[in-house]
Amino acid sequence: xxxxxxxxESLIVPEGARTSLNCTFSDSASQYFWWYRQHxxxxxxxxxxxxxxxxxxxxxxxxHLNKASLHFSLHIRDSQPSDSALYLCxxxxxxxxxxxxxxxxxxxxxxx
Amino acid sequence: GALVYxxxxxxxxxxxxxxxxxCQAVGFQATSVAWYRQSPQKTFELIALSTVNSAIKxxxxxxxxxxxxxxxxxxxSSMTVLNAYLEDRGLYLCGARDPDNYEQYFxxxxxxxxx
Numbered sequence: 001x002x003x004x005x006x007x008x009e010s011l012i013v014p015e016g017a018r019t020s021l022n023c024t025f026s027d028s029a030s031q032y033f034w035w036y037r038q039h040x041x042x043x044x045x046x047x048x049x050x051x052x053x054x055x056x057x058x059x060x061x062x063x064h065l066n067k068a069s070l071h072f073s074l075h076i077r078d079s080q081p082s083d084s085a086l087y088l089c090x091x092x093x094x095x096x097x098x099x100x101x102x103x104x105x106x107x108x109x110x111x112x
Numbered sequence: 113g114a115l116v117y118x119x120x121x122x123x124x125x126x127x128x129x130x131x132x133x134x135c136q137a138v139g140f141q142a143t144s145v146a147w148y149r150q151s152p153q154k155t156f157e158l159i160a161l162s163t164v165n166s167a168i169k170x171x172x173x174x175x176x177x178x179x180x181x182x183x184x185x186x187x188x189s190s191m192t193v194l195n196a197y198l199e200d201r202g203l204y205l206c207g208a209r210d211p212d213n214y215e216q217y218f219x220x221x222x223x224x225x226x227x
Contacts, residue, residue: 044205099161100146101147
């Protein structure tokens, strides 16, 4: 049974700061890892994904995945007020039919 | 591109009545559709996972008797909230999986208010 936990629950940072969001999972057979972002009043939308150990960078956003530690994280460089949103991590065993297991989310607020 | 539509976007119903919501995937063939509820406190709960040609799997605390789901083809799913009460309030989201990239695309949600 997959258990996905996110930390912290909420985070307030000043504009320009580096922000780190964490996600741990319990199923070592997990193969696909996503971060979703949900702006207030909108649907969650996939932000980034990673499928193998290591690091992946896209613009100001970086994902780190360490499968052995059952942990992945999202880092935001030079945080902007527009980054303020609910961030959800999601994990999947690798089947296109199977369930995506979501964490409860981290609410990020970036103050100008 | 891949899009997911949900309707209605908002609905208000009286306590004890039922309402039906729909989810449509456009631009891809969804192999599975997951229905979620996001409560006013922002808790994100999976209600059920529906896979075409397979039994619908409900999560603990959610039942077919309360949230019957229909998933007749690869682009359409509907869910009904039967006998809605205050605790059923929230944003109901459907997420449709694209088998080509494993990504789950979300619709904008149906916001349910129960009076």
